[in-house]
Amino acid sequence: MPAFSPDAVRASAPPDLDRRIAAAERAAAATFPSAEEEVWRYSRIGELDLSAFIPGRAITTVDAPEGVHVVQGAELGDRADDADAVDLFHELNRAFMDAVVVSVPRGRAIEQPVVITHRLDAAGVAVFPRLIIDAAEDSEITVVEQFVSPDGLVALCVPRLEVDVAAAGRLKYLGVNMLGSSTWHLAHQQAFGARDSNTLLATVALGGDYARVRTEARVTGQGASTRQIALYYADAHQMHDFRTLQDHAAPKTHSDLLFKGAVQDHAKSVYTGLIKIRHDAKGSQAFQTNRNLTLSSGAWAESVPNLDIETNDVKCSHASTVGPIDEEQRFYLESRGIPPEIAERLVVLGFFDEVLEQLPVGPLAAQLRELVSAKLQRKSS
Amino acid sequence: MSTLQITDLRASVAGKQILHGVNLTISSGEVHVVMGPNGAGKSTLSAVVMGKPGYEVLGGSVTLDGVDMLALPAWQRAQAGLHLVMQYPSEVPGVSLDHVMEQALIARGRSTDGLDELLETEAARIGFAPELLHRALNVDLSGGEKKRNETLQLAVLQPRIAILDELDSGLDIDALRDCARRVEALTNDDGPQGQRLGALVITHYNRLLEALRADVIHILVKGRIVATGGPELADQLERDGYAAYAIADEPEAEAPGSLDDLFAI
Numbered sequence: 001m002p003a004f005s006p007d008a009v010r011a012s013a014p015p016d017l018d019r020r021i022a023a024a025e026r027a028a029a030a031t032f033p034s035a036e037e038e039v040w041r042y043s044r045i046g047e048l049d050l051s052a053f054i055p056g057r058a059i060t061t062v063d064a065p066e067g068v069h070v071v072q073g074a075e076l077g078d079r080a081d082d083a084d085a086v087d088l089f090h091e092l093n094r095a096f097m098d099a100v101v102v103s104v105p106r107g108r109a110i111e112q113p114v115v116i117t118h119r120l121d122a123a124g125v126a127v128f129p130r131l132i133i134d135a136a137e138d139s140e141i142t143v144v145e146q147f148v149s150p151d152g153l154v155a156l157c158v159p160r161l162e163v164d165v166a167a168a169g170r171l172k173y174l175g176v177n178m179l180g181s182s183t184w185h186l187a188h189q190q191a192f193g194a195r196d197s198n199t200l201l202a203t204v205a206l207g208g209d210y211a212r213v214r215t216e217a218r219v220t221g222q223g224a225s226t227r228q229i230a231l232y233y234a235d236a237h238q239m240h241d242f243r244t245l246q247d248h249a250a251p252k253t254h255s256d257l258l259f260k261g262a263v264q265d266h267a268k269s270v271y272t273g274l275i276k277i278r279h280d281a282k283g284s285q286a287f288q289t290n291r292n293l294t295l296s297s298g299a300w301a302e303s304v305p306n307l308d309i310e311t312n313d314v315k316c317s318h319a320s321t322v323g324p325i326d327e328e329q330r331f332y333l334e335s336r337g338i339p340p341e342i343a344e345r346l347v348v349l350g351f352f353d354e355v356l357e358q359l360p361v362g363p364l365a366a367q368l369r370e371l372v373s374a375k376l377q378r379k380s381s
Numbered sequence: 382m383s384t385l386q387i388t389d390l391r392a393s394v395a396g397k398q399i400l401h402g403v404n405l406t407i408s409s410g411e412v413h414v415v416m417g418p419n420g421a422g423k424s425t426l427s428a429v430v431m432g433k434p435g436y437e438v439l440g441g442s443v444t445l446d447g448v449d450m451l452a453l454p455a456w457q458r459a460q461a462g463l464h465l466v467m468q469y470p471s472e473v474p475g476v477s478l479d480h481v482m483e484q485a486l487i488a489r490g491r492s493t494d495g496l497d498e499l500l501e502t503e504a505a506r507i508g509f510a511p512e513l514l515h516r517a518l519n520v521d522l523s524g525g526e527k528k529r530n531e532t533l534q535l536a537v538l539q540p541r542i543a544i545l546d547e548l549d550s551g552l553d554i555d556a557l558r559d560c561a562r563r564v565e566a567l568t569n570d571d572g573p574q575g576q577r578l579g580a581l582v583i584t585h586y587n588r589l590l591e592a593l594r595a596d597v598i599h600i601l602v603k604g605r606i607v608a609t610g611g612p613e614l615a616d617q618l619e620r621d622g623y624a625a626y627a628i629a630d631e632p633e634a635e636a637p638g639s640l641d642d643l644f645a646i
Contacts, residue, residue: 328471329471333476333481334456335431336456339456339488340454347473350473352475354475
């Protein structure tokens with residue numbers, strides 16, 4: 001794939017050139033992933049033909065309130081090389097990334113959200129946004145990252161998110177996939193929470209052709225807490241694929257996960273989640289809930305929860321369900337004279353409300369609720 | 382004046398026949414009470430008349446003012462004027478009571494002007510906490526709150542004929558009195574549709590009848606009405622129990638879909 005070669009990196013002469021060339025060399029040597037590998041199980045990775053794309057850039061806008069430090073196109077140095085879950089797409093992102101670094105200083109609490117929007121507008125282009133969020137000690141920040149492309153645009157979006165929340169810091173992140181129905185999305189998120197920190201990683205996935213989010217929250221300091229939530233809703237021939245990790249590496253840490261999805265028409269979704277409690281994470285608590293609605297007989301959803309616990313004295317639970325709308329709920333509403341399509345809309349919106357009401361940005365949540373409602377109406381018609 | 386007519390209704394659930402020919406006629410302003418032992422088919426009767434999925438009608442008819450209810454799905458039966466107060470109302474997460482009432486009125490082509498005030502008035506009238514109007518249907522509600530909720534919906538939707546399936550089960554004395562009085566008032570006063578409610582009240586116990594005046598008592602045993610009379614019938618039941626109506630076991634008609642039928646083909 002000459003389009004993604006070290007020479008292609010040299011030709012564009014971006015900041016941090018040597019490290020990018022090294023990453024492109026590793027990418028060139030890496031084997032292409034396959035659904036045979038556990039981490040890509042159930043995925044559509046076999047359908048991806050990288051040679052159909054050339055590296056490009058998204059149009060990225062950053063809207064940041066006062067008090068937040070934003071750097072675009074920075075030299076990241078070692079900072080961008082420390083990921084331990086390295087794969088081909090990680091290397092490609094390292095080689096071709098457009099970086100945005102958002103940081104908030106110690107002790108500062110910023111009320112207004114930082115809003116970052118990536119727009120893809122060229123067919124046949126692969127883009128590699130990298131977002132780094134540094135929340136210093138006892139700081140507070142909310143970041144929204146939106147991915148947008150028009151319907152029918154064949155493109156590939158490979159974003160990476162790196163989050164570092166220092167002691168007693170509070171971070172809320174919301175990623176919104178509003179990509180068009182022909183755009184692929186291969187996202188990877190890693191968050192690290194230090195002592196007594198609080199991290200929320202939220203995802204709303206409505207768009208994309210095949211859209212995968214791998215989201216990993218690791219608590220590394222005692223008393224740290226993470227929460228991962230997601231709303232995903234696929235229709236037509238879309239597929240949403242989630243890989244989640246709640247990784248406890250310190251005592252008395254807490255993690256909670258709530259992922260709720262729906263599929264209709266011929267859409268598919270997969271949720272694969274792991275709770276990992278390392279042996280020095282005594283006194284920790286971890287909870288994981290994944291619920292899926294199958295709204296059409298031709299739609300398919302899979303849920304695979306896993307636990308890996310290396311110590312005693314922990315409290316863990318996981319719950320997962322896949323199935324159609326509850327018949328009793330439907331009959332209850334219909335017995336009030338409500339037609340079936342409206343009863344279904346009420347039940348589905350009610351199902352998603354549990355996630356919507358926890359999203360960090362209220363006005364955006366109301367807008368997303370409208371998009372969910374519009375998607376349901378497409379099914380009814 | 383509206384009339385619900387149930388004629389020779391026979392029905393089965395999971396291949397087992399439960400109703401063996403039920404006949405009942407309920408008109409506006411009347412309160413008919415169906416009493417019977419466990420397993421008599423009381424809840425099946427209410428489910429079949431309302432059109433709950435999972436029940437099979439084997440024969441007979443149900444009409445409301447001459448319109449064939451059995452040919453309609455549940456939501457159209459409700460729009461035609463039938464209503465079911467459920468024994469175990471479902472929890473519907475994320476769907477609030479006021480929103481459902483709004484949608485139910487819109488679906489009937491009725492105005493929603495003044496709905497908020499109406500909901501608050503009705504809530505106050507039966508002791509339903511007003512903040513629950515905006516909360517998800519039945520989620521985290523006590524047994525008493527659920528039944529007050531059911532009664533409130535009945536009062537807001539103003540159907541022609543309502544089936545009350547064991548409204549009294551699990552109710553404390555205060556909630557029972559509040560709910561029963563509200564139903565009684567609906568059967569006595571002309572509603573906005575210009576007529577009084579007709580009620581088919583399904584119950585095990587007499588205590589509901591202390592606040593809800595029954596016109597006719599029917600006794601349902603093994604899927605058939607075996608006795609019909611005035612309110613004195615309930616007192617007699619209270620005294621003597623159902624022993625007098627324990628009819629001899631008859632060989633039940635084989636339900637369609639049973640293994641025997643399958644092998645007979």
